Amino acid sequence: MAFGEQPAYLRVADDLRRKILDGTLPPHARLPSQARIRTEYGVSDTVALEARKVLMAEGFVEGRSGSGTYVRERPRPRRIVRSGYRPAGPSTPFRQEQADEGSKGSWESRSVQDTATLDVAERLRIEPGERVMRTHYVFRAEGEPALLSTSWEPLALTGRTPVLLPEEGPVGGQGVVARMAAIDVTVDHMAEEVGARPGLAAETAALGGVPGHLVIEIRRTYYASGLPVETADVIIPAEKYRAVYHLPVR
Template identity: 35%
Template sequence: MPRKPRYLWLAEQLREPILNGEMPPGTRLPSRTSLARTHRVSEQISRTALRLLVTEGLVEARPGSGYFVRPVPEVFRLSRTDATSGSGLGRLSRERVSTEQERCTAPLSSRLRLRDGEPVYRTTSRGLACDRPVTLHRSWEPAVLTAGTLRTPFDAAGTGPLERLGAAGFPVDRVVEEVGVRALRDSEAALLGSAPGMPVLVVERTHYCGDRPVETSDLIGSAEQCRLLYKLSLARPRSHG
């Protein structure tokens, strides 16, 4: 069996006391030089081990101060069930940022089955915890569905899309979600107060009226803090008697 690289071995020596609570959040780790001397490895190995723990989210590097055990991030569970799940933001409060009309472009045109250039309404909102943004939500719907009525996102602010679209004659009867992970983009980072490039969870959700997509949205949140909670109802097995 191949021998384990020394930097992995050293990372294990540090990881275990962090995970079992012997080194609580805020604890300063020994310096690279001290680790190298204590564990009889090179400074390159101690540096690589510390960087691995940073990548795992257990340790943070503070320039000029060293490496410290990170606080355990608060986790938010976002319910992704059906109409009974409300906003789907769990304990987060919803803050509406803006509603605008814009021209549809790819890949949005594909999701809404529109031609490039057709008008859509875009609504941006955030999920907040103690006034701090945790999630970003952007939704788009074809303007042709509600233009000229009092059911547009501009006229019916505060009303959910299911209620608005149903009142406009487009009742939603099907929802499709696709979940993935990608890097946070610059424009999104500005709204979330986060650094571009960090991994985020993205839920692409599309509402349908029959076979017609009537609204699509992106729910974006830190992959470290956000969990998707699904509650699925299963048909009861028939009794044989």
């Protein structure tokens, strides 16, 4: 193989992928059999098999037991807008995670007292094992699970205050900024770290996907005068959504 030349199985996969993307092989169409790929492209059985494996790993096709391999219907990605918080305006946990004012959605949550893991302790700058309030959210847009979020708040800050439970009390359900302001803590900035990884089985099940499909993982932390007051993991199915950021330019 000459320098820069693709292996045969990648050339076959590229052509089949092009046919899927341009509609020649539409969703639910059966992928050509291994024998047909071998004949049409003049390649070996091994090359034909590896090309099919590439398309399956990329999520373009799926195997159906006893039936064959078919083109998957890939949803058109929707936008989840991440624009930070708006201290002057009303907020909710849904608005906190989806800043697009035109978006409508709902959420359900469950809060429990827990101990900080090493990772959470580092993010909150507390000692591992210290008590935290852990809240798990499932957010839905138009009735469809859109994202998951698990947040942690140090009980040394919120314990024995009216904002102990994020979804209860006088400012329950109004988001971190309003809740912290209620106990005279002024949130002044927020940071997010964005990455991608295969989704865990429990995550993809909750999001209506397949274990192993990629998710966007956003690690968000709110600060007040440099002190972390809340940190969260936000999980978004990468096939269905794109995280969009609108940031001010100074």
